[in-house]
Amino acid sequence: MKNEKTRKLFSVLPDLKLFGHRALGKTEIKESGGLPFITWPNGAPCSMANLYMLALRDRPGRGRSRGMSRDGGQGGTIGVYATKISPLIRFCFDQNLDFIQLNDQLFTKLIVSLRKEKSPDNPSIPARTETTLLEIGRACIDFLQFVGRFYGEPQFVSEEGSIRVTEKEFLVTTRGGRTIKRTFLHHHSLTIVGRRHHTRDPMTLEDIKALRAAVNSIGSSRHIQLRRNMMLSLYEHTGARRGEIANIRVNDIQNALSMKKPMLRLITLKVGGPSERLIPISRAVLTEAKKYIEMARKKTMRGYKGGKDHGFLMVQEVTGKPLAKYTLTSEISALREHAGIEHQACGHMFRHAFITNLFVLLIKRHKFKHKDEFRNALINSAKFITDVMMWTGQQSPSSVERYINLAFARLDGYEETVASVHIIRTNRIYDRAEEELLEELQKGLPVPEYTLRLNELKRQRDEDLKAGVSTGDESLDDLRKTFFEEGS
Incomplete structure (x- = not known):
């Protein structure tokens, strides 16, 4: 059995079907195959994280008319979110904390500890780049916003909340040449890095x-x-x-x-x-x-x-x-x-x-x-x-x-x-x-x-x-x- 420190915290449910609604005497089912099922490091189900997965299942993805992707053996886009919040789940498990008990100091401690981790293949370099750490931090903030709403504390993650974030704006230029203003929540423990550019050239x-x-x-x-x-x-x-x-x-x-x-x-x-x-x-x-x-x-x-x-x-x-x-x-x-x-x-x-x-x-x-x-x-x-x-x-x-x-x-x-x-x-x-x-x-x-x-x-x-x-x-x-x- 894998060590609790390293074992993967989620598996994909290939044939999952969920209740949608009942109308005109008929039960409608929501096809949810590929949805990640998340556990704590000791193997027990992590109910809050799984409720978050269900929420992501209904969140619009590309095309706006469908939920986020669950394609492939790792849960697609939702699986990426499951991977990124896994360090937070491990941290709360080690600290014996419920997610709602987190505060700004503890969240900062999490990010600092992730930043200090070294690569298992080369101990002289960090395990994660600042870009990766930023992606993990933003996914965790999104998850903790969900936690706050679940407990009836919408200000849990906010400028004056238990976990203090600020809203920042940035401009993006679409491939069609249009400039769009977007916003994101930023925590002071994270380093804002430049937007990652995909520089792949055509295969020769x-x-x-x-x-x-x-x-x-x-x-x-x-x-x-x-x-x-x-x-x-x-x-x-x-x-x-x-x-x-x-x-x-x-x-x-x-x-x-x-x-x-x-x-x-x-x-x-x-x-x-x-x-x-x-x-x-x-x-x-x-x-x-x-x-x-x-x-x-x-x-x-x-x-x-x-x-x-x-x-x-x-x-x-x-x-x-x-x-x-x-x-x-x-x-x-x-x-x-x-x-x-x-x-x-x-x-x-x-x-x-x-x-x-x-x-x-x-x-x-x-x-x-x-x-x-x-x-x-x-x-x-x-x-x-x-x-x-x-x-x-x-x-x-x-x-x-x-x-x-x-x-x-x-x-x-x-x-x-x-x-x-x-x-x-x-x-x-x-x-x-x-x-x-x-x-x-x-x-x-x-x-x-x-x-x-x-x-x-x-x-x-x-x-x-x-x-x-x-x-x-x-x-x-x-x-x-x-x-x-x-x-x-």
């Missing part, structure tokens, strides 16, 4: 090649090798988030393969709650997934002890359990280290590359001369915005502003119009697949199997080329005939 072709080379040289089992290659292909050719890739099902691959113009179903995340979208995808990628299903997944699932096959595409080799999105992050990290890539290289950078490349093609197709022309098309053309949102899974035109800038920066000084982008794109995909097949031949793949697979590859290429024959229409409909791929 050189790094993709290095990651793929690492898959074949890292010395793993055949199952893991097939899974990693497929994972990279899905990242590269769908532009999906890691959670969306982890949620792909075997049926999604099979259904797409049965279509004349394959469309892959993705469960769209980060838009207030799960929804679905269909994106065009190449048969080469689908065939790679089918190969993993038949040559690796099927063997693993014969020994699956979890009952009925859960249907998720990527599974753990030994247990057959679905691969968590966090494992996808670890996989990319392991490949990056083996490949000797010293700069940042993560799964989300594939998404940046995919969307940027898509916008480069759209700019060429529609002959946009300026960024404003592109933005106006996103705002004023309902069909255009619908198509772009389908491809990217983004929520609004403002959320793709960064990609517009990246695409125009790449096209700065570019005047050549690509007359048949589809043909170039398709041949590039299959050239890469043929190179990988040749590598397998050099490593011992039997010649007859190599010949069969090469002929099948050529057949699929011809089908994709035939499906994408240009009709002269430069609309986004042409792009749906196959998935997008343009050199970075």
Whole structure:
């Protein structure tokens, strides 16, 4: 059993259903699967923290119409809150205090103690950055506001309350260029740091090649090798988030393969709650997934002890359990280290590359001369915005502003119009697949199997080329005939 000082304080309830209300003789149920259940360090339920989780379940998240995200194996956004208030729960447990008994001095003591903690891997550096500590402090303040309201003391956390905070204002500029005034509560024990900026650049072709080379040289089992290659292909050719890739099902691959113009179903995340979208995808990628299903997944699932096959595409080799999105992050990290890539290289950078490349093609197709022309098309053309949102899974035109800038920066000084982008794109995909097949031949793949697979590859290429024959229409409909791929 883990030590009380280190054991995780919450677990996720996968199939939770809660009472909603009763009307017209019918009981309405609130689906709450994925909600964290929090305990004290000794394992006893922490009732106040769990009531707070229930309150977060109904708090508007992205999209405003649904509650906060509970997706993934760690409870989504609500799970992040559970993690951030865990130090406060440990502190009150150690001090034998109820949350309502906290005061300003005790809250300061908590923050100071967290600031003094050292990294277990390197005792010379702090366990947390000031940015992380600020996030923990603000989450704890939010939780303690809830505690105050529960006990009928709305001023428990306030300028003159037991825990003294001040309201501060700051300005943020949206991706669309609008300036918005926002407020937050600040405690004097916390250090205000600059807003964290995400500086990930699009993944380059050189790094993709290095990651793929690492898959074949890292010395793993055949199952893991097939899974990693497929994972990279899905990242590269769908532009999906890691959670969306982890949620792909075997049926999604099979259904797409049965279509004349394959469309892959993705469960769209980060838009207030799960929804679905269909994106065009190449048969080469689908065939790679089918190969993993038949040559690796099927063997693993014969020994699956979890009952009925859960249907998720990527599974753990030994247990057959679905691969968590966090494992996808670890996989990319392991490949990056083996490949000797010293700069940042993560799964989300594939998404940046995919969307940027898509916008480069759209700019060429529609002959946009300026960024404003592109933005106006996103705002004023309902069909255009619908198509772009389908491809990217983004929520609004403002959320793709960064990609517009990246695409125009790449096209700065570019005047050549690509007359048949589809043909170039398709041949590039299959050239890469043929190179990988040749590598397998050099490593011992039997010649007859190599010949069969090469002929099948050529057949699929011809089908994709035939499906994408240009009709002269430069609309986004042409792009749906196959998935997008343009050199970075």
